[in-house]
Amino acid sequence: MSFELFGEKGGSILSVVNNLKIAVASSIFLPSLKLKFDEDQEKLALKDKKSEFRLIEPNAIVKYLGSISNNNTKSFFQKSSLIEYEESEIYSSLVNNNFENINFSKINIDKVDSKSVEQIILFSSLYPFVSKLNENEQPLWFKEFSKIPEVSQNIALITSTIKVERLKDVNDGHVNVEPGYEVKTFDGEILPKEGEKNILITSALPYVNNVPHLGNIVGSVLSADIYSRYCKSRNYNSLFICGTDEYGTATETKALEEKVSPMDLCTKYFKIHSDVYKWFQIGFDYFGRTTTDKQTEIAQEIFLKLNENGFLETQVMKQLYCPEHQGYLADRYVEGECPKCHYEDARGDQCDLCGNLLDPFELINPRCKLDNSRPEPRNSEHVFLSLQKLEPKLREWVEKASAEGNWSKNARTITNSWLNEGLKPRCITRDLKWGTPVPLEEFKDKVLYVWFDAPIGYISITANYSNDNWKKWWKNPENVQLYQFMGKDNVPFHTVVFPSTEIGTGENWTLLHHLSTTEYLQYEGGKFSKSRSIGVFGDNAEASGVPPSVWRYYLSSIRPETSDSQFSWAEFVSKNNNELLANLGNLVNRLVKFVNAKYNGVIPKTQINVTLIEGHEAVMADINSLLKQYVEEMEAVHLRKGLEIAMAISSRGNQFLQENKLDNSLYENSPAKCDAVILVGLNIIYLISAIISPYMPETTKQISEMLNAPLLKIPDEFKILLKEGHCINKAQYLFKRIDEKKVDEWRGRYGGKQEKEKKKEDSKKKK
Structure with missing residues (x-):
């Protein structure tokens, strides 16, 4: 077998744990196997280049390497109470970044064994937590295991790509925003509450x-x-x-x-x-x-109750009845010749050709739409609501x-x-x-x-x-x-x-x-x-392959609030490419990538001075003014205007980065100012994630994941909520460019018979 071992990109605690497990295991059990970080490999994996064999779960990779090392493949399937404890309670603590419930008394290890699958898995999972403890608080087994050369070397290897501060000094879980700024979650039935809106x-x-x-x-x-x-x-x-x-x-x-x-x-x-x-x-x-x-x-x-209160009455109505299927006909199910323009397929409520509203009794030669039989008028007594x-x-x-x-x-x-x-x-x-x-x-x-x-x-x-x-x-x-x-x-x-x-x-x-x-x-x-x-x-929207967020954005942007509006494929593509991608997507991607590349995904822990930013008060005033307008428009249910203002705040965020020339030069030559720009910039993105949430909830979720922060309540005022020392995650692409060629393809697909006939005529003319 010829193996390849790929590590997991990213700097989260879970990524560090996963990479440490497989790096230590490969060094001990199969030293010739070197850990790689391939740009095209998003998740960790153990792969055999010659066959289709593949493992992607870290514990499974460790157990498999151990089993082939001792020539006992049965050990791969053996259960262990210590590994079960790691996979349940310790894993849960890693995901939630809460190690308070870890019970060391359940980890009974008398002797350090570098070739123990259990100990490799346990040590790697506990490393982010135990390494932060004082040395006298660390279990003796843990300290001894960390001194094994293959272990200490891989700790250095794994943490060299992610600053040690991420593991030791920085809270890598969701930021705890100030009280009143996080979106509430409702458990169970939603009911009105006295004194609330x-x-x-x-x-x-x-x-x-x-x-x-x-x-x-x-x-x-x-x-x-x-x-x-x-x-x-x-x-x-x-x-x-x-x-x-x-x-x-x-x-x-x-x-x-x-x-x-x-x-x-x-x-x-x-x-x-x-x-x-x-x-x-x-x-x-x-x-x-x-x-x-x-x-x-x-x-x-x-x-x-209406009847009891005297608001119902009876009247006789004349209706068209189909003797063939023995039922009264709704106006739209009566067809015939229009008495005004003589279109032969007019409906009983309206003529599609001349547009006039009709009474079904006006139609010439009326017929039942279902079976073409001639309907007959009948009288029937009905109940009426006495609106007068x-x-x-x-x-x-x-x-x-x-x-x-x-x-x-x-x-x-x-x-x-x-x-x-x-x-x-x-x-x-x-x-x-x-x-x-x-x-x-x-x-x-x-x-x-x-x-x-x-x-x-x-x-x-x-x-x-x-x-x-x-x-x-x-x-x-x-x-x-x-x-x-x-x-x-x-x-x-x-x-x-x-x-x-x-x-x-x-x-x-x-x-x-x-x-x-x-x-x-x-x-x-x-x-x-x-x-x-x-x-x-x-x-059809789903079949297009364009994500729901883009559809929701476009439809909201053309919502026909005061007059009819037009759906246009050309405009649909343009708004995706020139507004979502170039404005919002560019702002988020540019800043998150910069922070990951230059700051290892951590807002500096030093006291940041935002007054170093030129025009700091102006940008805060602009954003707060726009935010106030946004809330006013949304409270008035002016949804289209609310979206326009949300995107205006995104544009102001892009302008802010341009004004302060956020680039490598600023990072190298004015580090204190650069720190301030990324702090304010990330918080602008955090605000935008909240105000676009009504329109594009999935995009909001993605931004929150990138910022490693909880869903933010739409505030009345812009504030710095992501503080110094906060860790963010790697960038995700929020939107993808749509090829303009798709316009003609979609227009032809959904243009109906007229569009198809038009294309045939155009083709004949070209010939």
């Missing part, structure tokens, strides 16, 4: 009849997630609830199309949605469904809530347009089998209308999350503020119908505080369309 966050429940596209994602769940992560990073007591909306005509009809039961259809799309949101790193506290017993129980209870009776109280609430909660402009405009027209009774039942049953005997064959039922889903999903504690969130307006996120199409159901429903029960509901809505996200100048293969849908 309690934020309840929902995003519009996605409907389960298709894969969500980027417009759906940015308009609801991503926007809500950004704000939820902001709240959690401010240590607000916040709960983020969402789930799939599963009842209604569209579900029942699509189930007929796919020849499955409605529940099977919902289960299929629930998983599709869950997988998409998981990949996009949407951090729901609970993602549920509306097809639950809790939904039935709470929705029926609200319905009966609730209008005075609703108006009073809208005026107060929209001002106090600072609703988005389009939310106020759409709500006021409904109120200005005067509210009318609204039908809240349907002739379907798939839905929450109407709890009245005379309407037992009907179900609740999905737009009456679905908003109650927020409550039932919370109830499925916290059982009887859901009322602490939903019937606690004195202590809870409700923030809701959605596209503008959903506004009236959340500012008129749902609040009227809550008010009509006469109970003390937590009503909407802030409503954040978006306009439309267009795709390359047109509309997203699954049927026409136009646009990027949730699963």
Whole structure:
């Protein structure tokens, strides 16, 4: 066998331990085998160059070298109580940088033996801790073992690449930031707390009849997630609830199309949605469904309370009925000739050709979309919510809530347009089998209308999350503020119908505080369309190979807050290369690499004088001014502006390094100033890791790992929290450059039939 032995790069305590184990073992058991640190080899390994044999776990490497040295390969598989102790308790202490619980009484070694696998493993694991003790505190066995030539030589070899201070004088674990600056973690159920800021966050429940596209994602769940992560990073007591909306005509009809039961259809799309949101790193506290017993129980209870209070009435409706599959048709499932432009495939709610809104009874030669049979009009008695009776109280609430909660402009405009027209009774039942049953005997064959039922889903999903504690969130307006996120199409159901429903029960509901809505996200100048293969849908984003952080950043940067915005592949690539990579990635990579190269990853322990930095007060003032703006914009739920300011702080960090000319010359000729620059620079990066966390949580995690620091709370003021003597870890690449050639490839793949036809025509012209 011809072996190669590779050490583990990096300067963490665990790396030192792993390298020491295999270096000592190879020197003792196989002296001809020399330890290498290959630039292409990220992790340690023992490899046979001639075969495919390979070991990567340090203890396994030590045991294997020992077994081939004494020609007893069976010893490789033998168990040892001392090694089990090292692999459990001592290893745990190494990972957590906490050696207080190590029990030396469990280590019973009477005689030093350089060829003992147990002793090599134990000594190497204990070295970072015991070497810091006074000599009279060190176990006699440990002191004697350290004098073995192969051991002492390898201690010098391993620690020569990492300053001894890292092992002896510097806390190599996470920095303990000042009280109040670390992000809190929540164990168990999240509930409102008296005297704290309690934020309840929902995003519009996605409907389960298709894969969500980027417009759906940015308009609801991503926007809500950004704000939820902001709240959690401010240590607000916040709960983020969402789930799939599963009842209604569209579900029942699509189930007929796919020849499955409605529940099977919902289960299929629930998983599709869950997988998409998981990949996009949407951090729901609970993602549920509306097809639950809790939904039935709470929705029926609200319905009966409205009936008891006199806010329900009955009316007869004329609807189109399909005699072929024996079901009433939703407007979109009626097709025919448009009476205005005579397009033959107009839908009952709108004509795709001329854009006019339609009534299904207007269509010429109407047909059922499912089976092409001719629908017939039928009368059916239904229950209506008496919005006209609730209008005075609703108006009073809208005026107060929209001002106090600072609703988005389009939310106020759409709500006021409904109120200005005067509210009318609204039908809240349907002739379907798939839905929450109407709890009245005379309407037992009907179900609740999905737009009456679905908003109650927020409550039932919370109830499925916290059982009887859901009322602490939903019937606690004195202590809870409700923030809701959605596209503008959903506004009236959340500012008129749902609040009227809550008010009509006469109970003390937590009503909407802030409503954040978006306009439309267009795709390359047109509309997203699954049927026409136009646009990027949730699963396509994952298939692109571009990380979620980049997608989250781009979508946040073009969030259609006040007007429609456009998804552009060229802009997508440009923002990755010229903003994420050149701005944020460059700042973090440049500084972390410099500190590792020049300072062995340690902020100098000497007293650093930041006043040596030219313009020190100016940079602190600039960052604090930007930070104040950031917090103000995020509190107002101006998410796009918040991201712009976060990147402006990153740009100011790059400017700071340029102004102070951080390079080899500064390190050699002005070491005290260089020390101050890296101290301030690392703390700027630490601040940036916090303020980008709502947008790019994975990037924040990477930066925290590099800085060897806990997740930082978004502060009100920039402070120096990483102090002298703190160790950081090696650099990681946050972002990768995207080849501009990908633009044409992606545009062709997701441009639909039109793009493919256009390419054919262009090809013909060239010929």
